[in-house]
Amino acid sequence: MVTNVTSLGRSGLYDWIVQRFSAIILAAYSFCILANFVMNPDMDFQTWSSIFEGNAMRFFSLITLFALCAHAWIGMWTVSTDYMTSLQLGESATFFRIMFQAGCVLLIAVYLLWGIKIFWGN
Amino acid sequence: MLYLLELSLQSKSGFALVLELLDNVIVKFAAWAVLSGLLYHLIAGIKHLIMDLGYGETLKGGFIGACITLALSAVAIVTAGVWIW
Numbered sequence: 001m002v003t004n005v006t007s008l009g010r011s012g013l014y015d016w017i018v019q020r021f022s023a024i025i026l027a028a029y030s031f032c033i034l035a036n037f038v039m040n041p042d043m044d045f046q047t048w049s050s051i052f053e054g055n056a057m058r059f060f061s062l063i064t065l066f067a068l069c070a071h072a073w074i075g076m077w078t079v080s081t082d083y084m085t086s087l088q089l090g091e092s093a094t095f096f097r098i099m100f101q102a103g104c105v106l107l108i109a110v111y112l113l114w115g116i117k118i119f120w121g122n
Numbered sequence: 123m124l125y126l127l128e129l130s131l132q133s134k135s136g137f138a139l140v141l142e143l144l145d146n147v148i149v150k151f152a153a154w155a156v157l158s159g160l161l162y163h164l165i166a167g168i169k170h171l172i173m174d175l176g177y178g179e180t181l182k183g184g185f186i187g188a189c190i191t192l193a194l195s196a197v198a199i200v201t202a203g204v205w206i207w
């Protein structure tokens with residue numbers, strides 16, 4: 001079996017499971033936010049910030065943030081290992097793919113920390 | 123989008139600034155583009171989860187699933203556009 005060090009999990013199956021569960025969390029969070037928008041259409045600052053005031057919503061948002069990072073990493077890893085191969089890029093494909101993956105990971109890390117600052121900072 | 127979220131939660135003035143920014147057509151279009159991508163991804167993802175449960179894995183099932191996904195996504199994206207504008 002091809003062992004790969006740049007993927008998130010130890011095995012493809014692990015990634016597959018994490019991808020599905022993070023997707024369910026992300027879908028649940030999306031519907032929750034949608035419900036908030038539907039329930040109070042024209043929100044002012046008070047209503048909007050009160051949604052994220054309670055700990056429940058803060059935890060849910062942070063859990064979703066972690067799920068998003070895992071989902072994105074696995075997703076981008078899958079895309080890059082499918083389409084950035086020697087078939088498309090010739091023999092220097094590995095270099096470009098690794099650079100691309102590093103860029104993705106850096107971006108994901110920035111979003112993670114930024115998100116934490118937003119939901120927990122103030 | 124994260125920047126808008128951060129601004130909107132920071133303070134009353136931040137929230138007002140977000141409202142102002144959202145009046146700008148380019149910002150509206152960008153928000154709509156991001157939202158459309160998310161909506162399509164969400165609906166197609168739900169289809170994939172259903173297929174993981176074993177439904178709609180035949181050729182015909184796949185075709186029907188794809189049509190439903192595209193139709194639902196179109197409706198959602200148009201609705202999002204109306205909501206933003």
